[in-house]
Amino acid sequence: MSSDTFSICSKCLGNDKHIKMIKQVDGEECRQCTRPFTIYRWGNRTASTSLQKTIICLTCARARNCCQSCLLDINYGIPTDLRDTALKMAGLEPLSQAPNPTNREVKAIIADKLEKKFKTEDTNRTKEILSKLAEKLNMTSTTTESENKSLSDAPIDVGKLAKKLPFSNSLDSTKYSTMTSFFIFGFPSDLPRTMISKLASEYGKLKSSDIDYESRCGYITFEDKQSANSFAESINENGLNTNKTTAGLVIIENNPMRVCFGKQRPLPRTTNDKKKLNGVVTKVMKQLTEKDKKSSSQGTPPTQYKALQDDYEE
Structure with missing residues (x-):
């Protein structure tokens, strides 16, 4: 309007x-x-x-x-x-x-x-x-939704889904030698919808993007492995990641989020289930922040981690 x-x-x-x-x-x-x-x-x-x-x-x-x-x-x-x-x-x-x-x-x-x-x-x-x-x-868009209708309408056990989601994966391209898809989580639900795709597109052409802003997680997939590896390396070496065994940290417009290699799985479709998964994402973000602080031998800038802690305090 x-x-x-x-x-x-x-x-x-x-x-x-x-x-x-x-x-x-x-x-x-x-x-x-x-x-x-x-x-x-x-x-x-x-x-x-x-x-x-x-x-x-x-x-x-x-x-x-x-x-x-x-x-x-x-x-x-x-x-x-x-x-x-x-x-x-x-x-x-x-x-x-x-x-x-x-x-x-x-x-x-x-x-x-x-x-x-x-x-x-x-x-x-x-x-x-x-x-x-x-x-x-x-x-x-309608055709894609129609093709996935049976999958979208199927009930999802959020507890079981959360255990299967790749929260514990990393950005080690040698470990995920054939994977071109990434699991992204922790971004705020009001993040502009073009920001994540814009960030990823700097490293190559995207094959697909499935981002759920209410659950605060989703997937992006590159068309080729070289682009996926470039994207992973850029995040791993951005100076924010002290623990290379966990999902990488990236900040867009002062908003922290995590990225790791991950095979795409269906996400919740109902509002109630999305809220449950949102809660899981919040807890994982807080846990990863604590892990990064402990794994850093030189310590992380206090202001940066204080901001992250404030974002994920319950």
Whole structure:
């Protein structure tokens, strides 16, 4: 839903007719242009047990015609890079109006200029292409869900599942010589949905991604072993991992999470089961933090581990 104050898609807002929003003026820096912007937080029972929030400013969202929370196209719910590529292939202008410089000052200047412009051409031809693209993506998703319906509907014993999940695996590529899939867990339920895939995609093309934000765990799979090994090595050698026999620690936007090689297994489908698994994840994260502290011969920076402890105190 676009307005004069925010641009948030209907999926992120949820199905509730009455939504209570918390407004915080200049609450954070925009992740795109680095300027302070007004944050909106709200509850969405269908998407997360925690509050969702806007992560980029209204200017950057309008410049990219995307949702301020999930960063997908505001009208069609598809990735903006895929959308713009499809339009270019059709000989039409992409909807994104802003370049992506790395310099903070340049980003802010460009955003100031865009704030005065907000004119996006949305021709009938553009609408037709994007509608077909969104429909195709939705059909693919529906087909996948239909193929897995019997698996999704089957009852899952969360206790037994938790014992089978690869919480105790590591990132040792020699030990998992043929595996290209990773088990990821411990991230916050309000982490932007593109962050994990974006991190992994820097090391190679992903074959699949199955992330459950309510359970706070999931899987990603690379298309080839070389990419998987590069991803594993980058986390193992990022300076945060003192214990190479456990799942590796990685931090995205100040949010800690764990990564290890792991064979994909079905995750819970009901809200109650997801909450149970969420509790298991919290306990494992705390246990791994304690193990890392004990295994470090030189000690870990107190501030880093204090932050991790605060996140997983029950």
